[in-house]
Amino acid sequence: MDWRDLPPLAGLRAFAAFADTGGVAQAGVALDVSHAAISQQLRSLEAHLGVSLLDRAGRTMHLTAEGDALAHAALQGFAQMIEASRTITGANDTRPLHITATPTFAASWLMPCLPRFRAIAPDVNILLNPTPDTVTLEPGGVDIAIRYGTGPWAGLDNELWLESPMVVVGAPELIAGKQIDSADDLRHLPWLEEFGRSEGSDWLREHGVSEATTAGFIQVPGNLMLDGARDGQGIAVTVRAFVEADLQSGRLVLLAEEEREGAGYHIVTRPGVQRPPLKAFVRWLKRILAEEGA
Amino acid sequence: MDWRDLPPLAGLRAFAAFADTGGVAQAGVALDVSHAAISQQLRSLEAHLGVSLLDRAGRTMHLTAEGDALAHAALQGFAQMIEASRTITGANDTRPLHITATPTFAASWLMPCLPRFRAIAPDVNILLNPTPDTVTLEPGGVDIAIRYGTGPWAGLDNELWLESPMVVVGAPELIAGKQIDSADDLRHLPWLEEFGRSEGSDWLREHGVSEATTAGFIQVPGNLMLDGARDGQGIAVTVRAFVEADLQSGRLVLLAEEEREGAGYHIVTRPGVQRPPLKAFVRWLKRILAEEGA
DNA sequence: CCTTTATGTAAGTTAGGCTAACATATGGAT
DNA sequence: ATCCATATGTTAGCCTAACTTACATAAAGG
Numbered sequence: 001m002d003w004r005d006l007p008p009l010a011g012l013r014a015f016a017a018f019a020d021t022g023g024v025a026q027a028g029v030a031l032d033v034s035h036a037a038i039s040q041q042l043r044s045l046e047a048h049l050g051v052s053l054l055d056r057a058g059r060t061m062h063l064t065a066e067g068d069a070l071a072h073a074a075l076q077g078f079a080q081m082i083e084a085s086r087t088i089t090g091a092n093d094t095r096p097l098h099i100t101a102t103p104t105f106a107a108s109w110l111m112p113c114l115p116r117f118r119a120i121a122p123d124v125n126i127l128l129n130p131t132p133d134t135v136t137l138e139p140g141g142v143d144i145a146i147r148y149g150t151g152p153w154a155g156l157d158n159e160l161w162l163e164s165p166m167v168v169v170g171a172p173e174l175i176a177g178k179q180i181d182s183a184d185d186l187r188h189l190p191w192l193e194e195f196g197r198s199e200g201s202d203w204l205r206e207h208g209v210s211e212a213t214t215a216g217f218i219q220v221p222g223n224l225m226l227d228g229a230r231d232g233q234g235i236a237v238t239v240r241a242f243v244e245a246d247l248q249s250g251r252l253v254l255l256a257e258e259e260r261e262g263a264g265y266h267i268v269t270r271p272g273v274q275r276p277p278l279k280a281f282v283r284w285l286k287r288i289l290a291e292e293g294a
Numbered sequence: 295m296d297w298r299d300l301p302p303l304a305g306l307r308a309f310a311a312f313a314d315t316g317g318v319a320q321a322g323v324a325l326d327v328s329h330a331a332i333s334q335q336l337r338s339l340e341a342h343l344g345v346s347l348l349d350r351a352g353r354t355m356h357l358t359a360e361g362d363a364l365a366h367a368a369l370q371g372f373a374q375m376i377e378a379s380r381t382i383t384g385a386n387d388t389r390p391l392h393i394t395a396t397p398t399f400a401a402s403w404l405m406p407c408l409p410r411f412r413a414i415a416p417d418v419n420i421l422l423n424p425t426p427d428t429v430t431l432e433p434g435g436v437d438i439a440i441r442y443g444t445g446p447w448a449g450l451d452n453e454l455w456l457e458s459p460m461v462v463v464g465a466p467e468l469i470a471g472k473q474i475d476s477a478d479d480l481r482h483l484p485w486l487e488e489f490g491r492s493e494g495s496d497w498l499r500e501h502g503v504s505e506a507t508t509a510g511f512i513q514v515p516g517n518l519m520l521d522g523a524r525d526g527q528g529i530a531v532t533v534r535a536f537v538e539a540d541l542q543s544g545r546l547v548l549l550a551e552e553e554r555e556g557a558g559y560h561i562v563t564r565p566g567v568q569r570p571p572l573k574a575f576v577r578w579l580k581r582i583l584a585e586e587g588a
Numbered sequence: 589c590c591t592t593t594a595t596g597t598a599a600g601t602t603a604g605g606c607t608a609a610c611a612t613a614t615g616g617a618t
Numbered sequence: 619a620t621c622c623a624t625a626t627g628t629t630a631g632c633c634t635a636a637c638t639t640a641c642a643t644a645a646a647g648g
Contacts, residue, residue, distance in 0.1 A: 302604090304604075304605065327605085327606065327607090328606075328607060328608080330606080330607070330608080330609095331605070331606050331607075334605080334606085335605080335606095338604095352613095352614065352615085353613070353614040353615060354614090
């Protein structure tokens, strides 16, 4: 593209505004500048191009044939740019805030806490997508994912939000009378695992125990896994933060803990400045955590 | 059109140049600014829009999905403006200079004098259109008309070039022995008139003589009318400037003269700045007249 | 003929856009 | 692992493009 043939853009904009509105003063209003600025820009543009764009016979100016041709092109061009800007900024984007997280997190923490967010942001509609899948974040799609891991994720921004190790827990009555010294001692017990996830079987494998030799895996929806663990239906691997109260009350027993640098729940978003509902939600996530830590 | 949604144009241009060229430094070369200017404009545009347009992972930057959408719109918009500018400025317009005048003027004055213009402007091609019609002037069509009259003509610029009255003339031998006191005395004589024009019949009508009662009208091509008048083949109405020498030498006799304010040959052009070959021709017309007046 | 409206002009102000100089990070070659 | 080339980023300062203000000019309506 030969940019040298592009006229001065301030002049083109003034000219297009004049063509759009029909008058020098009205163009000034449209662009929020004085009519004198418009007048000067029009003269300057004509001088630059060496072409008469305007017919100045009479009190009001009109476009010449060349002026009409240029105005048409400029107006179309600017309209395209305005529309594209509106689309990418989501200036009129009223889509619900699209949040994704694992079902366990959604059930254990997010759903119970959402009313507190809605109390401060009643106009924000939310689309909560509990899924064990690692969902990609795309414009017009998912706005934010709350993911467990160590990050980072390619092409995304992430910020450690809730640092918490993974733990292996079981109900006291499930392990009563049993000597638990190693992972191998746990393979005779039933295991609960979130449907679609593999933290439990991953942990066993990492500790030398084949899934095939355990007493059995019961895969359940995320919202039922911790309730099942509390009821003594099986051993579970989960984020310590969700069972901290259970551990302290003795309702669950800590069997193992995996501490890794940076492991925890991350706020994962696409790069760049965020539309207002997303900004509000991220601010709330951070604040609510600070309040609960106090 | 809501101009408030149009991003800063310098930023949009830098961004479009980046998208077009693939790099910050190349965009600087394309716009003839430093890479630093591009970098700053890109940052500023993203801040203004509150959207990430660029993926900065790695050494070279790439467009995000939103950036690609905006770049597409911006590039199309600027391309339209560039193309329209090229069209109206005739930036690559090598059309011959299109001149129109009556055949009488063309034959009597313009053709004999053109070599003097070509001597000073050898690169200018000329399209000379001798026509008795009043031709409209349009972009891409006729550049200049040399017209007799008092002007002005609607929607056109005109400048009085050669002020000269209309005169009625005849050869001495044509009117020898005849008493010429009024127009009526001329109706027994033959009349020469330029094909497609009506100065002769107009003049007679204006002086109460019906065309039907004259001895006859001979319509000839413009280049032959004055030669015919000199040969005594008929009475002619013409611009005095063309027969001044004949009148002084006695080859033609002045029978009547119509003096009107501003009557003469006018340089008639379309409004606005003129492309260079036209400018050169207009300057030459004025200069040659000044030289001949001296 | 007077008043209103639309655009034009000139002088002065200001901030946007740029340059220059240097910094930082990435990636390839050794 | 280190060095060098390449690509982009940042900061301070300069300058002129773009604007404002104030007034001028011309056209058109009453």
